[in-house]
Amino acid sequence: MFEIIEKLKLIKLLVKLISLGKLFKETGIFVSAQLAKKPTSSRYRVLDTIRRHPNISRVELATLTDFSRATVTGITQSLLDNHLIIETPSIDSNEGGRGRPRKMLDINSEAGFVLGIKLSLHQMSFSVTNFKGDVVHTMHLPFRGNQNYEVTLDIVEIGVQRCLKKAEIKQEKISGVCIGIPGYVSHETGMCHWSPIFTERDIPVAQLLQERLGVRVFIENDANLITLAEHWFGEGKDLSCFAVVTVEHGIGMGLVVDDDLYRGTNGIGPELGHSKVEIDGKPCRCGQLGCVEAYASDYAILREADVEFSLQAYNENPKAYHDTITKITEQARDGDVHLSSVFAEAGKRLGQAVANMIAILNPQAVIFTGDGMRAGDILTKPAIEEARRLKLSGDENETEFVTHVWGDEVWARGAAALTLQHIYAEPEEKQNTSAKATG
Ligand SMILES: [Zn+2]
Numbered sequence: 001m002f003e004i005i006e007k008l009k010l011i012k013l014l015v016k017l018i019s020l021g022k023l024f025k026e027t028g029i030f031v032s033a034q035l036a037k038k039p040t041s042s043r044y045r046v047l048d049t050i051r052r053h054p055n056i057s058r059v060e061l062a063t064l065t066d067f068s069r070a071t072v073t074g075i076t077q078s079l080l081d082n083h084l085i086i087e088t089p090s091i092d093s094n095e096g097g098r099g100r101p102r103k104m105l106d107i108n109s110e111a112g113f114v115l116g117i118k119l120s121l122h123q124m125s126f127s128v129t130n131f132k133g134d135v136v137h138t139m140h141l142p143f144r145g146n147q148n149y150e151v152t153l154d155i156v157e158i159g160v161q162r163c164l165k166k167a168e169i170k171q172e173k174i175s176g177v178c179i180g181i182p183g184y185v186s187h188e189t190g191m192c193h194w195s196p197i198f199t200e201r202d203i204p205v206a207q208l209l210q211e212r213l214g215v216r217v218f219i220e221n222d223a224n225l226i227t228l229a230e231h232w233f234g235e236g237k238d239l240s241c242f243a244v245v246t247v248e249h250g251i252g253m254g255l256v257v258d259d260d261l262y263r264g265t266n267g268i269g270p271e272l273g274h275s276k277v278e279i280d281g282k283p284c285r286c287g288q289l290g291c292v293e294a295y296a297s298d299y300a301i302l303r304e305a306d307v308e309f310s311l312q313a314y315n316e317n318p319k320a321y322h323d324t325i326t327k328i329t330e331q332a333r334d335g336d337v338h339l340s341s342v343f344a345e346a347g348k349r350l351g352q353a354v355a356n357m358i359a360i361l362n363p364q365a366v367i368f369t370g371d372g373m374r375a376g377d378i379l380t381k382p383a384i385e386e387a388r389r390l391k392l393s394g395d396e397n398e399t400e401f402v403t404h405v406w407g408d409e410v411w412a413r414g415a416a417a418l419t420l421q422h423i424y425a426e427p428e429e430k431q432n433t434s435a436k437a438t439g
Pocket residue numbers: 273274284285286287288291293
C-alpha cells in the first residue's frame with residue numbers, strides 16, 4: 001500500500017517538475033511522468049470550464065478557474081476570435097430587465113469534429129462527435145478479431161470513409177481521431193504492444209493510421225477511454241478519485257486520481273483483470289492462472305456454462321460466442337438455476353478483486369460498466385455484496401458503487417474527450433510558453 005502511495009506521490013512530483021521544465025526529455029523518467037500529465041494550460045482550463053458549465057458568464061468563469069477577470073477576458077477573446085466559443089443570448093443581470101445584459105459563453109459545437117473508433121473482437125464501431133463531445137453519428141461494421149494488423153487497418157480506413165460520408169462531414173473538418181483498443185496500449189508512443197484484436201505484437205497503430213488518414217491519430221486502451229468518458233460526461237463528472245471496472249470479453253479497469261487519468265509507468269494503467277483471486281486457479285487468456293478475468297469475464301462465464309467450450313475456439317470466432325453469451329444471460333435472468341449460479345459465482349469473484357483494489361486505492365466510487373452489464377443484478381449484486389463484505393470496518397468515507405448500463409456512446413464520448421483534451425490545450429502546448437494566470 002505504501003509503495004502505491006509513494007508511486008502516486010512520485011508521479012505528481014514529476015508532473016510538477018515537468019511543468020517547470022526541469023526534466024530532460026532524454027530520460028526514461030520523463031516518459032513515465034508525461035503519461036500522467038493532463039493539460040494545465042490556461043486555455044485548456046477556460047475551455048474545459050465552459051464545457052462543464054454551458055452558458056457561463058465571464059465573472060463565474062473567473063471564480064471557477066481562479067483566474068483574474070483580465071486573464072479571462074483575454075483568453076475568451078482569443079477563443080471567440082478563433083470561433084472555438086460563442087456568445088449566447090444574454091441574460092439580464094438586473095431585475096426588471098434594465099441595465100446592461102450579461103453575455104454568456106458556450107463552446108461552439110461546430111468548431112471541429114473528432115472521430116472515435118473502437119475495436120472489439122466482434123465488431124468495429126465508429127462515431128463522429130462535435131466540439132462539445134456530443135455524438136452526431138455512429139456506425140458499426142462486423143469484424144472478426146484476432147486478425148493480421150494490415151487487414152484490420154484496411155477495414156478501419158474503409159469504416160472511417162463510410163462513417164464520414166453517412167455523417168455528411170468532410171474529412172478536412174475532422175480535427176483528430178482516437179482509436180480505442182483492448183489490451184496493452186501506450187497512448188504516449190502510439191504503440192499497441194499486445195491486443196486480442198491483432199495476431200502480431202508491437203504495432204505502431206497511431207502512426208500507421210495517421211499515414212492512411214492524413215489526420216492526427218491517438219490510441220488508448222478502451223477501458224481508459226470509458227473512464228475518461230465517465231469523468232467528462234458521466235457518473236464520475238463530480239468525482240476526483242474513482243475507478244471504472246469494465247466487464248466484457250475481458251475485465252478492464254480505469255482509474256482517475258486527482259482528476260487525472262492514471263496510466264502507470266508503462267502507460268497502460270491498472271490491470272484489474274489480471275489480478276489474482278486464486279493461486280494456481282483457472283487458466284486466463286493471458287497465459288497465467290487464477291486471474292479474476294478467468295472467473296468473471298464473458299469467456300469465463302461461457303466456460304462455466306458450457307462444457308464444450310474451448311478458449312482457442314473462442315479466440316478464433318468471438319462473434320459466435322458473443323451471441324451465445326447474450327442468450328445465456330437472458331436465460332439466467334429468466335431464472336435458469338444453473339446459469340444463475342454461474343453468474344452469482346462470477347459476480348462474487350469480481351467482488352473479491354474489487355475489494356482488494358478498494359483496500360489499496362480507496363476511491364470515492366467504483367463504477368461498473370461494459371457490455372457485461374447486460375447481466376444486470378445477477379452479476380453486479382453479488383459483486384457489490386462481496387466487495388462490501390470484504391471491506392475494512394470503520395471506514396467513514398465508504399466507497400460508493402455505481403452501475404452504468406452500457407451504451408455505445410460511452411466509449412465514443414471517451415474517444416472524443418481524449419482528442420478534445422489535446423485540441424483544447426493545443427496552441428500553448430505547441431508554443432511551449434503558456435500565458436500564466438495572474439490570479
Ligand atoms: Zn490473466
